[in-house]
Structure formats: C-alpha cells, structure tokens
Amino acid sequence: PPAVPPPPGPPARGSLSLHRAYLRSPLGLLRLGQLVMGAAFWVTVAAHKYEGAAHFALFAAVLVWLLTLALFGLSLLGRWALVPWLGSRWLLTNLVHDLALGVGLYTAATGIMGYKAGRKSYCNLPGYSQHCLYGAYLSASICGAIAACLYLFSGLYCLSRRCRDQRDII
Numbered sequence: 001p002p003a004v005p006p007p008p009g010p011p012a013r014g015s016l017s018l019h020r021a022y023l024r025s026p027l028g029l030l031r032l033g034q035l036v037m038g039a040a041f042w043v044t045v046a047a048h049k050y051e052g053a054a055h056f057a058l059f060a061a062v063l064v065w066l067l068t069l070a071l072f073g074l075s076l077l078g079r080w081a082l083v084p085w086l087g088s089r090w091l092l093t094n095l096v097h098d099l100a101l102g103v104g105l106y107t108a109a110t111g112i113m114g115y116k117a118g119r120k121s122y123c124n125l126p127g128y129s130q131h132c133l134y135g136a137y138l139s140a141s142i143c144g145a146i147a148a149c150l151y152l153f154s155g156l157y158c159l160s161r162r163c164r165d166q167r168d169i170i
Contacts, residue, residue, distance in 0.1 A: 019078040025170045027094070030154040031072040034102070037147035038065035041106075041140050045113070048136040054116060057109035061144070064105050064151075067097060075169060091169055095158035102151025110144035113137050 022028045042061040045054060071094060074080045081087040117137035124134045158169070 016077055016079075019076055021170050022075050022078070026157055027154055027169055028072075028075070030150050030157070031068060031075070034068050034147055034150045034154070035065065035072065037143050037150060038068060038106075041109070041143040041147060044136055044140040044143060048133055049131075050133075052116075053112045054137075057112040057140075057144075060105035060109045061147075064101050067101065071097060091158055091162055091167055094169055095155060095162060098151045098155030098158060103148055103155060106144050106148035106151060110141050110148055113141035113144060117141055 080090040120134040123132035
C-alpha cells in the first residue's frame with residue numbers, strides 16, 4: 001500500500017520577541033512604574049500584620065497589579081490580538097483598566113491605609129514599647145498614592161491617543 005503523508009500540523013506562530021518601541025514609549029515606562037509601586041504597596045501590607053479593611057486594600061492592590069502585569073506582558077510581546085474581543089480594542093482596554101480599576105481601586109486602597117495610619121499615629125511617640133504599624137501603613141499609603149497617580153497619567157495618555165483617533169497604544 002502507498003504511504004499516506006501525515007496530516008498538516010497547526011500553523012506555526014511567529015517567534016516571540018520584545019516590542020521594544022512599547023518598552024520605550026510613555027505607556028511602557030508608566031506600566032513599569034505601576035508594577036514597581038503596586039508591588040511595593042502590597043508587599044508592604046502583606047509583610048505586616050493587618051486586619052479589617054486592609055484586607056480589601058490588599059485584594060485591590062493585588063488584583064490591579066496582576067491585571068497590569070498581564071497588560072504589560074501582552075503589550076511587550078505584541079500579542080494583544082490573541083485576547084478575544086479585547087485585542088481589537090486594546091487602547092480602550094488600557095484606558096478603562098487605568099482609569100476605572102487603577103485609579104479607582106488604588107485611591108480606595110490608599111484612603112484605607114491612610115486612615116489606618118492615622119489611627120496608629122499615637123504609637124509613633126518616643127518610648128512606645130509595643131509593635132507599631134504606623135510606618136508600614138504610612139509607607140503603603142504613599143506607594144498607593146504614587147501608583148494611583150501613575151495610573152491617572154497612563155489613563156490620560158491613552159485618552160489623548162483615543163481623542164486623536166489613534167487606535168494603537170504606541
């Protein structure tokens with residue numbers, strides 16, 4: 001019997017390479033800052049004893065950080081077209097993520113941690129012998145405020161590109 005050739009395999013995808021133009025763009029640099037400040041926020045909160053509303057602040061920070069990491073990774077590799085429905089609207093996806101999730105949740109988390117820092121400000125006195133969370137809460141609120149500002153700047157950048165009828169993030 002004649003040999004039957006094997007069926008064709010799936011089409012080969014192009015090799016993965018970094019989208020260097022994105023990495024040097026304002027949005028790429030803002031994303032790096034957001035990832036650093038977001039990680040500093042949630043590591044600071046998670047490394048110390050926390051209770052009450054700080055659970056929400058930690059949840060919000062980690063959620064936004066993970067979504068930002070996914071957006072950054074897909075944009076850096078130039079693979080946003082692989083995301084169903086959102087890939088064709090990548091600029092709008094980044095815009096909504098930055099203004100609704102980034103600014104909204106980090107502002108709430110910053111407010112929570114600032115309030116908790118204010119409630120613990122008494123233990124910042126010299127000679128106070130108990131463990132004090134004031135420094136951790138204050139550090140987290142500062143990192144959260146910087147992160148919220150970075151999300152606001154990147155959201156405004158995406159909004160300005162959208163208003164100029166540009167459809168790409170770069």
